[in-house]
Each structure stands twice: as C-alpha cells, then as structure tokens.
Amino acid sequence: MSDRVDLGAWGGLDPHSNYGVVGIDTKIALLRQGPTRPVSVSIRPSFTSLLGPSEVWVGNASIDLSVSRAFGPVSPYVGVATSGSLAVETSDDVDLDSTAADHALAYAGLSYRWRALVLSAEVEKGELFSFGLRIGTRF
DSSP, rough: OOOEEEEEEEEEEEETTSSSSEEEEEEEEOOOOBTBBBEEEEEEEEEEEEETTTTTTEEEEEEEEEEOOOOEEEEEEEEEEEEEEEEOOOSSSSOOOOEEEEEEEEEEEEEEEEEEEEEEEEEEESEEEEEEEEEEEEO
C-alpha cells in the first residue's frame, strides 16, 4: 500500500469438508532502520474468520509488535502478540453458549529476501511451542 504499510490476505479450504479460513492483516512500520535507528519496529493487527459451516462462526483478532534488524538480505526479528477468539453457535438444532478465549505469545524468526522471494523460519512460545516455515513474495 505504501512504503510504511503492507496489506496481507490469506485463506485455505479443505476440499473434503465444508469449511475454510480467510484472513487479512496489515503491517505498519512505526520506526524504520536507518543511520540513526539501529532497528525497525512494526505493529500488525489481523483478523481471521472461519468460512463455510452455517452452524457456527469463529473469528480471531490479534495484534503483534515486532523488532527487526536487516543485515543485507537476512533479517532476524523478535516479537510479542496477543489475540482474542470468539465462537458463536448459530444452529437451529442446539442452543450452545458462545465462548471466547485470549492468548499471548512471544516469537523469534529469521527472514531471507532474494529479489521478490521471501523465505522465513519462525518459532513461537505461548501455551504451546511451535515452529513454522513460510515462502512468500513481495510485489
């Protein structure tokens, strides 16, 4: 969108079921690494929703704060995040209460950029420990 704001979207479907997920996020640069600033700081709000089943709606909103430093094409980063989820039953067959949950986590990762290709590896520590690998592009 601009040199300080990125917009992202994602989604997925299981072709053997009746559901999928869709989400959007925006990454906003608060500080940019430069001659007088040794690191970049950004904030990223996001929203994800369950698609498909008419009996339930599930959504998640989150926000994270990250700090990174670029060394040529390699950028290590660390951050913290908090999220809240809401599940609402919408079936005519049962009457279940809605439920909500919130979580916080810390993460660290390493990103490598080559032309438009971006490769990243990340670890997260919240209630569970997890890791992920991402392949993406910038345009």
